[in-house]
Amino acid sequence: MNKNTFNNLNTHEYNRQKLDYTVKNGRIDISGPHNNKENLPLFREKPRVLDSINNQNLSHTYDETKEQRFFFSKENIDNLQKLLKYHVWLQSEKTHVISEQNVNELLIIMKSIYLQYGSNSNINVIEQVKKLNAFVLDYCVPNILINIEMSRLYKKNVSKIPKPMELPKYISRAGTRTNPNYFI
Numbered sequence: 001m002n003k004n005t006f007n008n009l010n011t012h013e014y015n016r017q018k019l020d021y022t023v024k025n026g027r028i029d030i031s032g033p034h035n036n037k038e039n040l041p042l043f044r045e046k047p048r049v050l051d052s053i054n055n056q057n058l059s060h061t062y063d064e065t066k067e068q069r070f071f072f073s074k075e076n077i078d079n080l081q082k083l084l085k086y087h088v089w090l091q092s093e094k095t096h097v098i099s100e101q102n103v104n105e106l107l108i109i110m111k112s113i114y115l116q117y118g119s120n121s122n123i124n125v126i127e128q129v130k131k132l133n134a135f136v137l138d139y140c141v142p143n144i145l146i147n148i149e150m151s152r153l154y155k156k157n158v159s160k161i162p163k164p165m166e167l168p169k170y171i172s173r174a175g176t177r178t179n180p181n182y183f184i
Contacts, residue, residue: 065120065121065122066122066125067118067119067120067121067122067125067128067129068114068118068120070125070126070129071110071114071118071128071129071132071133072107072110072114076129076133077103077106077107077110079133080106080110080133080136080137081100081101081106083133083137084098084101084137084140084141084144085097085098085099085100087137087141088141088144088145088148091141091145092145092148096145096148098144098148101140101144106136106140109136109139109140110132110136113132113135113136113139114132116135117131117132117135118132
């Protein structure tokens with residue numbers, strides 16, 4: 001073999017081995033960090049404007065109170081977003097840093113908590129709002145942590161080829177007490 005052919009074979013073998021590490025039999029490794037270059041929006045959503053919706057949240061159910069106005073205010077929603085980030089970070093042993101949550105979903109949770117636990121009075125409003133915020137955090141933080149773990153497990157499972165089941169084993173004892181057939 002001449003030197004040029006030998007170099008071509010080595011290059012071909014090197015490229016084949018390199019390809020073997022990148023091809024995962026149809027599986028894509030999504031367990032690593034997210035690459036922003038591949039960020040493709042599936043749909044475009046206009047951000048919800050927080051100044052006009054707050055007064056309309058419960059207007060068909062209850063008359064507006066100071067508690068309702070303060071609980072659904074933009075400042076309280078921003079405060080809840082910060083508290084959610086902080087408590088998720090703390091309860092995940094300082095491993096998970098989350099971004100702001102969807103405002104629509106947060107407002108749905110807040111409305112549910114307000115309808116269950118709100119007192120609809122104008123007395124001691126700040127304490128009532130703190131209590132309602134605590135209920136929102138008690139509901140949201142465990143759900144966010146569970147969803148983070150489920151997302152991690154999903155990425156891990158989808159990135160690897162599933163282990164095939166073992167072949168079945170013959171466990172019957174019926175064939176152990178027969179005479180051997182020597183006449184075949």
